[in-house]
Amino acid sequence: MLKITNLHANIGDKEILKGINLEVKPGEIHAIMGPNGSGKSTLSSVIAGREDYEITAGHIDFEGEDLSDLEADERAHKGIFLSFQYPVEIPGVTVTNFIKTAINETRKARGQEPMPANIMLKQMREKMGLLEIDSAFLSRSLNTGFSGGEKKRNEIFQMAMLEPKLAILDETDSGLDIDALRIVSNGVNKLKSDKNAIIVITHYQRLLDYIVPDFVHVLHQGRIVKSGDKSLAHELESKGYDWLKEEAAL
Amino acid sequence: MEALKDKLESSFLVLENELNGEAQSAVHALRREAFQRFLQMGFPSKRHEEWRYTNLKPILKPDYRIFPKEDTSVEFKDIKRFFLSDQDTYKLVFVDGVYSSWLSETTHQGFDVCTFSNMLHKYQDVSDAYFAKALPKDEALAAVNTAFAKEGAFIRIKKNITADKPVELLFVSTDHGHEIMTQPRNLVVVEENAEVTIIERHQSLSESAVLTNTATEIFALRSSRLNYYKIQNDNDTASLIDSTSIKQYRNSSVNMGTFSFGNKFVRNNLNFFLEEEHTESTLDGITIISEGQTVDHHTLVDHKVPNCYSDEMYKGIYDGNAKGIFNGKVMVHPHAQKTNAFQQNNNVLLTDKASIDTKPQLEIYADDVKCSHGCTIGQLDDEALFYMMSRGIPEKEGKALLLYAFANDALRNVKLPALRKRLNKQIANKLNVNLDFEL
Numbered sequence: 176m177l178k179i180t181n182l183h184a185n186i187g188d189k190e191i192l193k194g195i196n197l198e199v200k201p202g203e204i205h206a207i208m209g210p211n212g213s214g215k216s217t218l219s220s221v222i223a224g225r226e227d228y229e230i231t232a233g234h235i236d237f238e239g240e241d242l243s244d245l246e247a248d249e250r251a252h253k254g255i256f257l258s259f260q261y262p263v264e265i266p267g268v269t270v271t272n273f274i275k276t277a278i279n280e281t282r283k284a285r286g287q288e289p290m291p292a293n294i295m296l297k298q299m300r301e302k303m304g305l306l307e308i309d310s311a312f313l314s315r316s317l318n319t320g321f322s323g324g325e326k327k328r329n330e331i332f333q334m335a336m337l338e339p340k341l342a343i344l345d346e347t348d349s350g351l352d353i354d355a356l357r358i359v360s361n362g363v364n365k366l367k368s369d370k371n372a373i374i375v376i377t378h379y380q381r382l383l384d385y386i387v388p389d390f391v392h393v394l395h396q397g398r399i400v401k402s403g404d405k406s407l408a409h410e411l412e413s414k415g416y417d418w419l420k421e422e423a424a425l
Numbered sequence: 426m427e428a429l430k431d432k433l434e435s436s437f438l439v440l441e442n443e444l445n446g447e448a449q450s451a452v453h454a455l456r457r458e459a460f461q462r463f464l465q466m467g468f469p470s471k472r473h474e475e476w477r478y479t480n481l482k483p484i485l486k487p488d489y490r491i492f493p494k495e496d497t498s499v500e501f502k503d504i505k506r507f508f509l510s511d512q513d514t515y516k517l518v519f520v521d522g523v524y525s526s527w528l529s530e531t532t533h534q535g536f537d538v539c540t541f542s543n544m545l546h547k548y549q550d551v552s553d554a555y556f557a558k559a560l561p562k563d564e565a566l567a568a569v570n571t572a573f574a575k576e577g578a579f580i581r582i583k584k585n586i587t588a589d590k591p592v593e594l595l596f597v598s599t600d601h602g603h604e605i606m607t608q609p610r611n612l613v614v615v616e617e618n619a620e621v622t623i624i625e626r627h628q629s630l631s632e633s634a635v636l637t638n639t640a641t642e643i644f645a646l647r648s649s650r651l652n653y654y655k656i657q658n659d660n661d662t663a664s665l666i667d668s669t670s671i672k673q674y675r676n677s678s679v680n681m682g683t684f685s686f687g688n689k690f691v692r693n694n695l696n697f698f699l700e701e702e703h704t705e706s707t708l709d710g711i712t713i714i715s716e717g718q719t720v721d722h723h724t725l726v727d728h729k730v731p732n733c734y735s736d737e738m739y740k741g742i743y744d745g746n747a748k749g750i751f752n753g754k755v756m757v758h759p760h761a762q763k764t765n766a767f768q769q770n771n772n773v774l775l776t777d778k779a780s781i782d783t784k785p786q787l788e789i790y791a792d793d794v795k796c797s798h799g800c801t802i803g804q805l806d807d808e809a810l811f812y813m814m815s816r817g818i819p820e821k822e823g824k825a826l827l828l829y830a831f832a833n834d835a836l837r838n839v840k841l842p843a844l845r846k847r848l849n850k851q852i853a854n855k856l857n858v859n860l861d862f863e864l
Contacts, residue, residue, distance in 0.1 A: 223815050251817035263812040267830025273816070276826065281817035316830075333816060 176201050176372050177222070177341055181233035184221050191217045193397035194233070199341065202369035206383055206408060207376045209394035210416045215376045216260060218394070219345045222374075223257035224250045237341070251277075252284040254340030258330040258347050265317040270329065273317045274299070274336050281337065302335035306362045323350030331362045338366075343374045348382035360385030380412035393419055426468045426485045429606075434464070436491040437572060452545055452574075455557045459571035466565040478750045478782040479721045484664045484690050487634045489606035491573075493521040499597060499630070501528055507595055507628050512843035514624075515592045517578045521599055522607040524576055536619070537581040538592050541610050544579035551581065555612055559642040559670035564694055567668035570640035574610035577639075582619035582649075591622040591841060596639070598663070600631040611641040615649035615677075622652040622841060629663040641669040645677035647701070652680045654844060658687035658851060661717060668694040673733075675701035680838040683710040684848055685720045686855045696725045699733045708737040709835040711848075713828075713855045716745030725754045726768075728761040731791075737768040740835045742828055742856075743779035754786040755798070761791045768798040773805065773831060825858035 177199040184192040191214050199205055209215050221228050222235060224247035235242045242250055265273070279289040290298075303310065306328050318326050327347055334342050344363070348356055363386055367373065375386055383391075383405060391407040392399045393416075400419055401407065411419075437460050447453055468485055469476040499520050508516065515538040518528035524540045532538045544551055556574070560567045578594045596609050615621055629635040645651050657665060665688055671679055685691055697706050712720045726735045741749045751770045772781045785798040805827055813823035832852055839845050 225811055225815075246820065247811060247814035248817050248819045248823075251815055257815050259812065259815075263806075263809045265809055265812070265827070265830060267833045268826060273813075273826075276822065277813075277816040277818055280819060280822060284817070284819075337816065 176238060178236040179222075179233070180236075182221070182230065182235060183232040184217060184228045184230050186217070186228055190231070191228070191397055192221065195397070195399060197392065197399065199372045199374060201340075201372055203390065204367070204373045204375065204386060204388045206388035206391045206405075207374060207394055208378070208391060208408065208411060210420075211378075213394040214397045215394050216345055219257055219343045219374070219376055222250075222343060223247055223255060248280070249284070251337075251339075252281050256334050256337055256339030256342045258327075258334060258342065258344045260346040260349065262318045262321075262326045262330055264319045264321075266319045268317050269314050270317055271299070271313045274333060277333070278336060298336060302332055305335060305365055306332050307358050308332060324352065324355035327351055327359055328355065328362075331359050335362065335366055339371065341372050341374070342366075343376065345376045346378065347375070348377055348379065356382065356385065380408045383408045395419060426482055429485045429489065430464075430467060432489070432491060433569060433572075439492070440573065440575075452552050452556055456572050456574060459557065459568040462562060463565055463568040463572060466563070466568065469565055475723060475752070478752075479692065479719065484636065487604040487636070489604045489634070489636055490601065491606055493598075493601055493603075493605040493607070499525065499528065499599060503630065504528065504595060504597060504628070507626055508593055509591075509624070509843040509847055512591065512841070514590050515588075517592070517594050519576065519596045519609060521597070521601075521605065522576055522609065535586050536583050536588060536621075537579060538588075539579050541577040541579045541612060542575060544612060551579075551612070551614065555614060555642060555644055557642075559644065559672050559696075559698065560640060560668060561670065561696060564668055566638050566666050567640050567694070570608045570610055570638050570668065573608040574640070575608075577610040577612070579612050580621065580623065581614045582616060582621045584616040585618045586616075587619065588621040591624060591844075594623065594625040596627045596637065598627075598629040598631050598635040598637070600633065602633065604634040604636070605631070606636040606638065609637065609639040611639070613641065613643040613651070613653075615643075615645050615651045617646050618648040619646075620650040622654075624654045624656065624844065626656045627659055627663070627665055629659050632662060635659075635663045636666070637663070638666045639668070641667070643669065643671040643679070645671065645673045645679050645704075647674045648676040649674075650678045652682075652838070652840070654682040654839065655684065655693075656848075656851075657683065657685040657691050657720075660687065661689050663688050664690040666692045666694075670696040670698065671706075672698045672700050673704040673706060676703045678705040680707045681709070682835075682839055683708075683722070684851070685710070685712045685714065686851055688718065688720070690719045692721045692723070694723050696727065697735065698727045699729055699735070702730050702732040704733045706733070706735040707838050708735070708739075709838055710739035710741075711832045711835045711852070712739070712741040712743075712749055713832065713852060714743060714747040714749070716747065719748040719750075721750040723750075723752045723754075725756065726766060728755070728757045728764045728766060730758075731760065731762045731764065733761070734765040735767070738835050738837070739770045740832045741770070741772040741781060742775065742832060743772065743781060744775040746776070746778040748779070749781040749783075751781065751783040751800070752786065753784070753798070754788070755796065757787075757789040757791050757794055757796065759790040762793040764791060764794040764796065766794070766796045770800040771831070772800070772802045773828065774802060775804075822858055825853070825856040828856055829853065
């Protein structure tokens with residue numbers, strides 16, 4: 176589904192990603208861990224198509240197609256979803272209207288008719304139940320004045336509505352208390368199927384107790400320095416990152 | 426400018442000759458006095474502090490006809506689109522400055538929705554009490570309007586009455602193969618504990634230059650409630666100079682909305698005079714203009730007495746080489762304690778050629794007050810745009826949605842659903858996007 180080959184990316188003159196290789200197949204959950212400043216968020220932004228980064232070498236293929244010439248919205252239309260670490264507040268646009276616009280623009284790009292209002296409403300109700308979201312939430316301005324937990328729940332709610340093939344969850348666990356973490360993780364797990372894939376970007380092993388990864392990769396100084404199964408996450412939790420940094424320095 | 430001044434001078438003589446008996450009236454004495462003031466002041470130039478950002482010269486240059494020939498060929502179908510849809514309203518329609526009874530829908534049942542000329546003839550007590558009593562004396566164009574004040578809307582909502590329908594004012598200019606200048610004059614009196622909503626539009630049906638120099642005096646008597654909205658969306662050969670002055674009395678509440686999307690040039694002089702305590706005033710504005718357009722807002726909220734509340738919110742979006750001006754003065758007099766006065770002016774420039782001159786002007790001479798002001802000039806938030814695009818919303822729609830949300834705040838006091846719908850649609854049109862919902 177996703178194939179990243181020797182990816183190098185800069186912001187300004189600074190090289191952040193220095194040769195990433197990663198392959199994600201349908202049905203898989205990958206976790207990307209690593210210390211602060213290792214390039215985790217850059218990697219997610221580059222996949223989603225943020226313009227601030229320049230790809231200097233390598234490429235990203237999604238379902239066999241090179242993504243590099245596609246705008247962020249076109250990538251979304253292909254089924255890529257990025258859950259933001261810091262979801263943006265947009266005063267004046269309600270959650271409902273935002274999701275409605277996102278869904279119908281995506282459908283338009285795929286040559287489909289707009290989703291009928293009653294079906295949209297039904298789906299929203301269903302997915303809100305999944306994430307234990309109150310219906311008053313829908314008429315609030317997007318992320319404006321939301322608590323950290325509400326913002327993250329709103330991200331996963333949008334993911335549920337947009338049904339992406341590949342979801343990248345960037346530090347979705349940050350700012351969540353244990354109950355919110357459980358709700359969000361449950362939501363993600365229920366959306367998971369053998370057709371879609373998830374990349375979980377996180378600092379801590381905690382989230383991976385709920386969303387159990389098939390593969391764990393450790394990112395350090397713009398490279399994946401170690402890959403393994405979920406036991407690697409436990410190892411990191413007990414030993415920290417220092418031993419890997421030392422290993423990488425060798 | 427001098428040519429137009431001369432022309433107005435000879436036109437004023439013509440007007441006087443046609444008055445016959447009325448020439449001795451108190452109203453005409455005020456006209457004459459106003460005209461003398463205008464002759465002394467002349468048209469304002471850029472040297473004039475209140476006009477330093479706007480050059481009137483090109484607007485005053487065309488050879489305007491002051492008394493256009495009456496055109497009766499306008500039919501309802503020509504102007505239907507300017508009215509609200511799905512909303513029953515009283516209507517006052519003026520064609521080239523002349524009242525059109527067959528296009529209008531008036532009333533005298535419990536309150537008056539009729540013409541200014543009718544008021545002059547029938548209600549001398551009203552003209553004695555209110556005519557030329559609210560507009561400041563030092564505005565040259567308001568003085569011109571007063572000098573030529575003959576026709577326009579007269580709305581009087583009598584004590585304890587809530588008007589059963591909103592009132593729409595429409596001033597149409599038609600094609601004479603010639604430039605024309607009109608001087609509509611409106612008087613609105615909302616009596617004690619009365620309520621009304623009024624919507625005002627000026628529309629040119631002409632290819633030639635049109636200059637509308639309109640003036641409106643509003644009196645919101647005790648405990649009255651007035652919503653007054655101006656839709657300025659005329660074609661690109663039309664210019665509008667609007668002088669509106671409002672006097673508010675105890676416990677009255679006035680919402681004024683100025684929504685500017687069209688015209689070659691618009692100047693709004695909007696003055697609120699708070700005469701008695703415990704009044705509420707809101708001044709909201711949305712300006713969305715593009716290539717070749719100028720909109721100049723000058724507002725004054727004059728807190729003369731204690732315990733009044735005013736809140737002003739003007740939003741502007743400027744594309745192409747559009748030019749915006751916002752000069753918002755709030756004056757708090759020495760004993761106007763416990764004044765609450767808020768003002769904000771937020772602007773987005775979409776190109777390097779677009780410009781906004783914004784000048785918040787707070788003069789506070791009382792010490793126990795709550796006042797704030799703020800102005801911002803910015804571009805669109807890239808992070809918000811990326812967020813939208815990452816959810817599948819294309820750049821163009823994303824930008825429009827952000828601008829829409831940015832401007833939309835200033836519709837906070839538009840309660841009439843048909844008007845909200847109309848304005849939302851106009852905003853979407855102006856942003857060149859089709860959004861299938863109302864925010």
